[in-house]
Amino acid sequence: MTDRFRLGGDLTIHRLGFGAMRLPQGGPGAPVRDAESGRAVLRRAVALGVDHIDTAGFYRSPDGSVRANTLIREALAPYPDTLVIATKVGPVFGPGGPRQGTAAELRYQVEADLESLGLDRLDLVYLRVGTTEPPHGESLAERFEALAALREEGLIRHLGISNVDAGHLAEARAIAPVAAVQNNLSIADRDETAVLDACARAGIAFVPFFPLGGGKTDIADPRVVKVAERHRATTRQIALAWLLALSPVTVAIPGTGSVAHLEENVTARSISLTEEDLADLA
Known part of the structure; x- marks a missing residue:
């Protein structure tokens, strides 16, 4: 199993990246996180x-005081040439x-994300549609065409949904090339x-x-738990290793506001699940 993926045919990334959603806040109703802690996690x-860092302009604390995009720029700019930053547009709050x-x-x-x-x-740039579940039967053509036009202008390199x-x-593929799809999937939710x-x-x-x-x-x-004990790993690490073993096109983006959790997640790249493990997890 390779640990890299060629995104859009020209951007080579590790198949385990980082999701920035939890940087401003641990979750709905949770306290706002300290900005310097977020910058430390990113560095x-x-x-x-x-x-590969996945973010969005709407990843922010309720009061707007801590924003994922701002933390990314403050912590990492000027960006390494090898760093790929993905963002999402669509929802208006x-x-x-x-x-x-x-x-x-x-x-x-x-333009705001830029x-x-x-x-x-x-x-x-992903076009995010719907709220919790995919909006079956709803066309995304007009919105995706708008993003495709921005790609033609040179503001976007690759498109996703x-x-x-x-x-x-x-x-979407009938309108413009799609480099990535971001949907709900985990070892506990395989739909x-x-x-x-x-x-x-x-x-x-x-x-x-x-x-x-x-x-x-x-x-x-x-x-x-059984497979985690076999590998002397955590269940989080096994869940990530399972996603990477599921298909050569899966790219995991676990997010956290903790350096310790970040290091735990990244270690999952070194776990190779055996046929016995995959059978136990099937």
Whole structure:
């Protein structure tokens, strides 16, 4: 099993990256994290060889005082040439809650991410659709066409889509190349195999946005515990190793605001699951 993936055909990244969602806040209702701790996590991630960071302009504390994009720029700019930064656009947050942004609003979101990250071009931009579940039957064509136009202008290098079904993937690929799909998948929630299979056939990265369950599902069932004990590893590490073993196109992006958890997650790259392990986890 290779630990690298060629994103979009020209960006080689490790298949275990870092998700920035937890940097401003541990979760809904949790205390706002200290900004310097977030910067320390980011610097340590790059020192450990992480070369793919996933973020979004809406990854911020409720009061806006701590923002993931700002932390990334402050901690890592000027960026290493090998670092790939992915972001997401689409949702618009207001007093009435989140809504889907229009095609016209996507340009503003892309330009805001460029400014906050201090970049001239974004390596990878996902169009995030829906809220919790993929919006089956809803077209993404107009919004994806708007992002494809920004790609043609040179503001975006590669395009992705998030929270989608196989129909959305086919619709997007008819408009412009899709380099990555970011959907919900973990060892405890395995409902995305149809989209994963489609990505594998096309050589498209499949990036689970809740690789450790996102706090909504428990990854520590007896099967995972058994394999973890066999490898003298944690259940989190086994859950990540399982994702990497699942398909050569899976790219995991576990997030944390803790250096200790970061180091634990990155160590999962060195765990090779055996056929016996995979059978136990099936």
